[in-house]
Amino acid sequence: MTTKPRLEREVIAMRVARELPDGAYVNLGIGIPTLVSNYVPEGRVVIYHSESGVLNCGPLAEEGEEDIDLINAGGQFLKKAPGMSFFHSADAFGMIRGGHIDVAVLGALQVSEQGDLANWMLPSRGIGNIGGAMDLAAGAKRIIVAMEHTDRDGKSKVVRRCTYPLTGRRCVDLVVTDLAVLKVTPAGLELREVAPGWTPAEVQAQTEATLVIPRDVPEIAL
Amino acid sequence: MTVSKVWPSAREAVADVFDGAVIMMDGFGGPGGMAQELILALRERGVRDLTIISNTAGLDSVSFGTPGGSLPVNHGILVANGQVRKVIASFPVSASPSRPTSFELLYREGKVELELVPQGTLAERIRAGGAGVAAFYTPTGAGTLVAEGKEVRVLDGREHVLETALKADFACIRAWKADRLGNLVYRGSSRNFNVPMATAARVVIAEVDEVVEPGELDPEVILTPGLYVKRVVVRRHPGKIYTREQGAAS
Incomplete structure (x- = not known):
């Protein structure tokens, strides 16, 4: 097994941040996706939606300034920000299902070469939280997955077919991992970029799914 | 008649x-948007075999949305x-x-049942229950475990799952202020499930920080009109979080 350095979680988040267009309405999931808001390129304005019923989420509240009536979907405390609006859960999800969210960035347990997403339950636990993930998978205009390429046991999370319970079928557009950037295409998962120091063959060796590998695969640039 | x-x-x-x-x-x-005093009263009353419809099943082992890492009172105390x-x-x-x-x-011991619902489907089932809509088709959950045993139809070129409305005997909701007619206003992200739930139960009980006279709440910002609300209870400790560590109230 290759022991070359992989990208840090923050670097995965930086790469995802480049995908967010100016003016986009974006929902960030828990984990690496949450970090994405720290790295949006200067000059771009991104408006964050939270399932807790907040649009235009700004920075987190300072310690001692926490307000239990102002949280994001991860239970973190938000600061009041100009342009913020509040709404109830049925509207929060109407925005998602109704196709009003431009990009959702989600973590995953498995992504398949068809773009199937599994991110809500480890079968070994036997119970899990769906939360807002299935609605985002069904309703956001574009789904980007941000995750580690392999799990704790070194098994590929980029798979031929998901073996874990699905969150949504054929919903993922782009996968950014600590080894690669992968695009879901009709021909399969295309290797678009590799982590610095990694060859496409080395990334393929860490991947259960068979990747479509173009002649030139650049290193991930930030 | 004075309402x-x-x-x-x-209690x-x-x-x-x-x-x-x-x-x-x-x-x-x-704890934001959680009717903690009503939950404590339900525990004291000791009623059993309850079916709880809520976003969570009571996150009583972790500190979620609570400053300082304390464990707030939630419906987990009824489960426990x-x-x-x-x-x-x-x-x-x-x-x-x-x-x-x-x-x-308790779930692992087979002592409680779970109906797992995507969050948006849960909110919409509740809204439908309150609005007299018996069922609706949603793309959420198509092709997943959630769709198993449910009618699936292709509409607008994609699979949709038939989901049925939810109604309840009681709704224990939390608002910021009420007037004595039961009109409610909320604070920030604590609208959440309160607003749809306020429409979907036979008896809606609202726990609030403060009751004011009719006319004091701006009709432009009332989210729950009083016709939905049967009972209003004022918190003994407005604006405080009731934590499990401190017992009933802090």
């Missing part, structure tokens, strides 16, 4: 909750007390498997 929906105490407001009742419990997960038979929720367990909630432990 006043204000009840003297949480009296839940006195007719019966064994086997279906209860909607507000809140996203943290053996009063709950079934939970309909989207986020039933703690995010970390090493910190299981009371619900997860």
Whole structure:
């Protein structure tokens, strides 16, 4: 097994941040996706939606300034920000299902070469939280997955077919991992970029799914 | 006739909750928007075999949306007390498997049932229940475990799952202020499930920080008109979080 350095979680988040267009309405999931808001390129304005019923989420509240009536979907405390609006859960999800969210960035347990997403339950636990993930998978205009390429046991999370319970079928557009950037295409998962120091063959060796590998695969640039 | 929906105490407001009742419990997960005093009164009343409809099954082992890492009172105390038979929720367990909630432990023993629902489908089922819509088709969950056993139809070129409305005997909701007619206003992200739940139960009980006279709430910002609300209870400790460490109230 290759022991070359992989990208840090923050670097995965930086790469995802480049995908967010100016003016986009974006929902960030828990984990690496949450970090994405720290790295949006200067000059771009991104408006964050939270399932807790907040649009235009700004920075987190300072310690001692926490307000239990102002949280994001991860239970973190938000600061009041100009342009913020509040709404109830049925509207929060109407925005998602109704196709009003431009990009959702989600973590995953498995992504398949068809773009199937599994991110809500480890079968070994036997119970899990769906939360807002299935609605985002069904309703956001574009789904980007941000995750580690392999799990704790070194098994590929980029798979031929998901073996874990699905969150949504054929919903993922782009996968950014600590080894690669992968695009879901009709021909399969295309290797678009590799982590610095990694060859496409080395990334393929860490991947259960068979990747479509173009002649030139650049290193991930930030 | 002078209408006043204000009840003297949480204990009296839940006195007719019966064994086997279906209860909607507000809140996203943290104490914001959670009717903590009504939950404490339900525990004291000791009613059993309850079905709870809520976003979570009571996150009682982790500190979610609570400053300082304390553990707030939530419906997990009813689960832990053996009063709950079934939970309909989207986020039933703690995010970390090493910190299981009371619900997860009892679920593993087969002592509670779970109907797991995507969060948006849960909110919409409740809204439908309140609005007289018996069922609706949603793309959420198509092709997943959630669609199993349900009617699936292709509409607008994609699969949709038929989901049915949810209604309850009682809804225990939390608002910021009420007037004595039962008109409610909320604060910030604590609208969450409160607003749809306020429409979908036979008896809606609102726990609030403050009751004011009709006319004092701006009609432009009332989210729950009083016709939905049967009872209003004022918190004994407005604006405070009731934590489990400190017992009933802090």
